[in-house]
Amino acid sequence: MPNTLRIAPDKTLRSGISRRTFLTWTGVASALAFTPGLIEAPAAYPAPMNHGDHLFTLGVASGDPLPDAVVLWTRLASAPLAPHGGMTDIPIPVEWELALDSNFRRVFTRGIELATPADGHSVHVDVRGLEPSTDYFYRFRAAGHISDVGRTRTAPSASGTTGALTFAWASCQSWGDGFFNAYADMAAAAPDVVFHLGDYVYEKAIPTRGGQRNTTAVPQSAHSEMTRLDDYRERYALYKLDPHLQQAHRTSPFIVTMDDHEVENNWAANISEDEVPVPDFLYRRAAAFKAWWENTPVRAELRPNGADMRIYRRFTFGDIAQFSVLDTRQYRSDQVNGDTDGPQNELTARPDRTITGAGQERWLLDGLASSRTRWNVLAHQTTIADLARSKNGARAVSMDGWSGYEASRARILDGARERGVDNLVSIVGDIHRSVVSELKSTYTRPATTVGVELAGTSISSGGDGADSDESDKLLKAASPHVKFGNSQRGYVLNRLTHQDWQAEFRVTDSVADPGAGLRRRATVRIPDGRPDIEVS
Template sequence: MTYSSHQQEMRDAARHVGRRRFLTVTGAAAALAFSVGLPAAGTASAAELDARRIGDDPFTLGIASGDPLPGSVLLWTRLAPRPYEPGSGLPRARVQVRWELAHDERFSRIVRRGTATAHPEFDHSIHVEVKGLEADRVFYYRFRAGAWTSPVGRTRTAPARGARNSTLSLAAVSCQAYHDGYFTAYRHLAREDVDVVFHLGDYLYEYAVDATGGARNDTDHRLPAHFDRETVTLEDYRLRYGLYKSDPDLRAAHAAHPFVVTWDDHETENNYAGDTPENGVPPEEFLLRRAAAYRAYWENQPLRTPQRPTGPDMRLYRRLHFGALAQFDILDTRQYRSDQAYGDGWQKPGPESEDPSRTMTGAAQERWLLSGWHTSRATWNVVPQQVTFAQRRDVPTDAYLLSMDAWDGYPASRDRVLKGAEAAGIHNLMVLTGDVHVGYGFDLKQDFGDPSSRTVGTEIVATSITSGKDGSDRPGSWNNQMRANPHMKFFNGRRGYAVITLGRERARADYRTVSAVTTPGAPVATAGSFVTEVGNQGLTPA
């Protein structure tokens, strides 16, 4: 791997800061903030670029909105006239960008307008929090820079807290390896009638992408050589987001719906756990990489100010409400978890994995989740998160193995969550999951070892957008897993997404799949549909 001068600076910073001091909270934050050039709050660039001097379209990465609140929307864009180049074709100068929010697509009824500054320190990204809006309304938005106007996006505010809304439709997506195929599923999702999209992680992958885009095999549009290496530096991660967000189908989905995002591992590095990397580099060196990855993530996602990172730390877990119908507790199961037991992978469970001190969420996030349930009055309590929550044995014999990277590798942590839900009186629990590149439907059991035990919730696992390439309806593990896990009600290995409709009496999950991603333009179909009733949890065919 060839390291840039910036990467060498990061390595030098790690070497010159003593490990003991580095790993203290203040020492680590200060060193990491310096190493990646994170400006203090309110810092402005020394120069300003007249937006009229931007000669190429700066909105090549599209627009997005996220985290709907009853009276507020969050609008995002990033200026990138040449997204495949370091710096994206702009000088290190700030740019003034105008934004507009309207009731209609033609912008004849403007609701709000203003100006935001695109700072080079944040790679010319913009996060506009528009407040004082009417609850439960659809809005349209756009940006302007000089003579250039962005595409039009559609967003919405959430219903007022406690409003008696009768239905909410959402989509769950995950795992979109650019090099594994086309984002065709996003083109179909852009046309779905959903209120909000939850992205459950692996928005990008750190792996090298060759000149033809891997499985896309696009020989007409060759990619620069700097994509053909693993992401390590801040520049690497920024360029990789430029590659992913240049995809027209992903841009269409963002323009059509507000997104609520959380990460998994590949936004930083495969299967990292807290400050422990996959490979044996020193923790201080990995935390420098994590700081770069987290910063690039915030710059490129429609996230609000409380989620802006400080060095290697970023508060991504948060809570959203959609009237009286749904409370969403969005988790981060990477940043605070214990290291995977038995060296990771599929292993026989034992004392190490079953140690009660092991945690998937960290103590603070676990307390936040359980206390939030005690005050919830929502019909549905939904937990968007990353890795498979239900028990998942690989074979129907006593020689079964479990995934140490999923909640099966942290059973005590899972038990605390389920018991916490029961103690809080949560009767309609739904977990949304990504990561595994297949669609699953699970009943969550009070005791996974006893199929007759009470069903305490459901889990909807959304398959990948592309990761795993085309897939199949019945992967090779289908028979074994269906027989080994009586609480597994659905298993499909195609690419796609899930659409979940929450109502006052029941919820419905539709697993939407495409037949191929290694060739563009595949149609979408429904591979399975299930319902679960309020007060009577468990998936049954619709």
């Protein structure tokens, strides 16, 4: 690590932090509330800053926490909605520092990284040598500008007993469909870590006047579908100006994967939704991957190699949870049956079809077999469970989810059962609704329940929604393995212990109003040792 100065951590500071209780804003979370520029909610949605006002307009973030390391991220943009973010072609040195207190009286380490135009003036600092289960604070400085302060947290050590883990996950945040209210609520909870499971940005043109946001403050490229690197960079800049999203990023470390809209709707491997020639689509995919890497707090080693990028990776949090973060886009077989909801048939059952690819499938099963944690979690994009509905009198399922890849699903779930994997939980996004299901290798004949799937709703995609819409009623009627459903916007907040998993589904009545709050819609409890679903 270049130009670093390390100071031994003051362990007395950690001992003075009280333990947080589930879904309350106490302990370190309440301390953060009084730190200027950290997680306080904005009074109103501000207009974008003018050229030269600040270099850190896109905020700060941290991510991919390990017991001894974390990534610190920022991206310089003096005029975020202008071409190239208002930046020149000159590399800029960026100073960073990490401390044990938000006032930076106990600096742990500091250094300098170079923000280059080739990487969109983004910075990914992989800070090593940290203490496990520890809160740290960080900030950046460049050309006389100082960023907001962020808080991050390392993962617990694998060698000890972890009493509890709090985490949230989110997905699907279409900027034009509404405001990102859920992130203010998430920041107030200050979870140990946040998973973003895809559709961080959307590729389609944003409606006139910003859709629900009723603003013309969008880059010119937002008026059409993004296909070039500059288009993708500008779309990320627009999204990252959202103050509630910035608030969540500077409060908790994020672990991020992608789904389809970061590139193009329902893409599959090298196949475009619009059936463009493969070389043209791979050129677009390379641009999308590069922009995703530049704008997410992932390690520099994830930098894409053209149109290829190793996104799937694994995170272990002490002895309490192992998360296998999947990539179900880059290696999948093409969707069958016209990629529309329909019946499963000989095409969906073909044994040579895969949603993960053979290499990732082996990696996943090997990781599950060697896990020594209480909970084994698949963190990914689309639902494993059949969310069946009756369509024209026939049972219909999505061809884009695991329902369209029946043999692939059976290999994973039967493989986990054969390896004696306990407490298997799948967490997903994508479907713009909350659905809790029993996890089975097939749903067209009797099968053992091997785990639980928790599908979380969207941050804003789909607009306000309702407590139960027509699709919710239809899937509950045709899918007896579904135990809870809701189609409002929000996210899922979780507390894991060795005794149980508690998932709180938090929803808002409106994403058209940036000040609308969230509330608990339901709490789902999964007891240790058996895949039961208790809803309250």
